[in-house]
Amino acid sequence: MTERRVEEERRGFSRRAFLQGAGGVAAASSLTEAVHAAQDPASEVQRMRGPEEVELRVNGGTLPATVEPRTTLLDALRHRVDPPLTGTKLVCGEGACGACTVLVDGRPMYACMLLAADVVGREIRTVEGLADGDGLSPVQEAFCEKDGLMCGFCTPGFLMSATGLLERKPDADAEEVRRALSGNFCRCGTQPHIFEAVAEAGRRLREGGR
Numbered sequence: 335m336t337e338r339r340v341e342e343e344r345r346g347f348s349r350r351a352f353l354q355g356a357g358g359v360a361a362a363s364s365l366t367e368a369v370h371a372a373q374d375p376a377s378e379v380q381r382m383r384g385p386e387e388v389e390l391r392v393n394g395g396t397l398p399a400t401v402e403p404r405t406t407l408l409d410a411l412r413h414r415v416d417p418p419l420t421g422t423k424l425v426c427g428e429g430a431c432g433a434c435t436v437l438v439d440g441r442p443m444y445a446c447m448l449l450a451a452d453v454v455g456r457e458i459r460t461v462e463g464l465a466d467g468d469g470l471s472p473v474q475e476a477f478c479e480k481d482g483l484m485c486g487f488c489t490p491g492f493l494m495s496a497t498g499l500l501e502r503k504p505d506a507d508a509e510e511v512r513r514a515l516s517g518n519f520c521r522c523g524t525q526p527h528i529f530e531a532v533a534e535a536g537r538r539l540r541e542g543g544r
Contacts, residue, residue, distance in 0.1 A: 388454050390415065393463030401450040408434045408445035411460060421461035421490050432518030435491035436460050442498040442517070461490035464497060473497050473535040480531035484522035492518045496532045504539040511536075 382403040390397050390410065399414040408427075411419045425433040427446050434445040437459040464471040470478070473496050483489040492515060499506055499514040506514065511532045520528065 382451055386451075388451060390450065390454065390458060391456065392419065392458045393460060399450065403449070403451060405450045406446055407436070407448040407450045407453055407458070410450035411436075411445060414450075419460050419462050423487050423490055425487055430519070431488065432491040432495065433488050435494040435518065437494055437498050440498060440501065442495045442514075444517075459494070459497075461493055464493060471497065472538040473500065473532070476531040476535040476538070477528070480527050480534060482524055482528040482531040484520075484524050488518060488520045488522075492520070492528055496528075496535065500532070500536050500539055504536050506532075506536060508533070 385400050385402050387398055387400050390399055390407075392411070392415070397415040399410045401410055401414060405414065408422060408424060411422050412424065422436055422445050423433040424446065425431045429444045429447040432444065435442050436445045437443070437457075438448070438453055439456050464474055473493055477483055477489065477493065482492070495515050495518050496511075499511065503510065508529065511529055515525075515528065515532070
């Protein structure tokens with residue numbers, strides 16, 4: 335036994351004891367985090383072990399859907415509710431293009447990056463929920479009038495991001511509009527028309543339009 339080892343043993347300290355203690359602390363810390371996560375009522379997915387029927391609050395109504403812990407909100411909207419809400423588009427599937435943007439409690443979010451179980455009880459709006467019967471919303475009308483769409487795949491996401499902005503701030507200036515829409519990508523290059531449409535929709539909302 336080396337002189338250093340003898341000295342460590344004499345002082346009641348050893349590398350083995352240190353590592354054992356550190357391992358115990360780490361295990362206790364992980365257990366505490368797991369307990370806190372399990373007790374978090376906002377994290378519905380934490381308690382799920384397999385397919386389960388949930389109720390999603392969508393466009394002012396309630397829709398039942400059978401989802402797994404890994405089911406995204408995008409998948410649930412397009413494939414697991416009846417009737418399916420296919421206006422929310424699947425394009426990149428990784429939060430890069432914004433085509434799947436929906437409003438969750440009034441805030442624009444990517445549906446492909448949200449777990450369906452984690453938005454149970456929250457208010458979800460999709461592009462299908464913008465129109466009032468046969469009447470388009472001011473944002474939809476402005477997109478049509480200003481030719482703010484071409485192929486149309488990105489359009490629902492732009493509509494939802496624009497709606498989220500203008501409902502919160504109808505007097506948003508050009509820079510605020512660009513910033514709010516920066517998470518949406520148009521491969522057809524119609525952004526100038528889209529910016530014009532959002533400006534026009536904001537004007538109508540300020541003047542008392544719906």
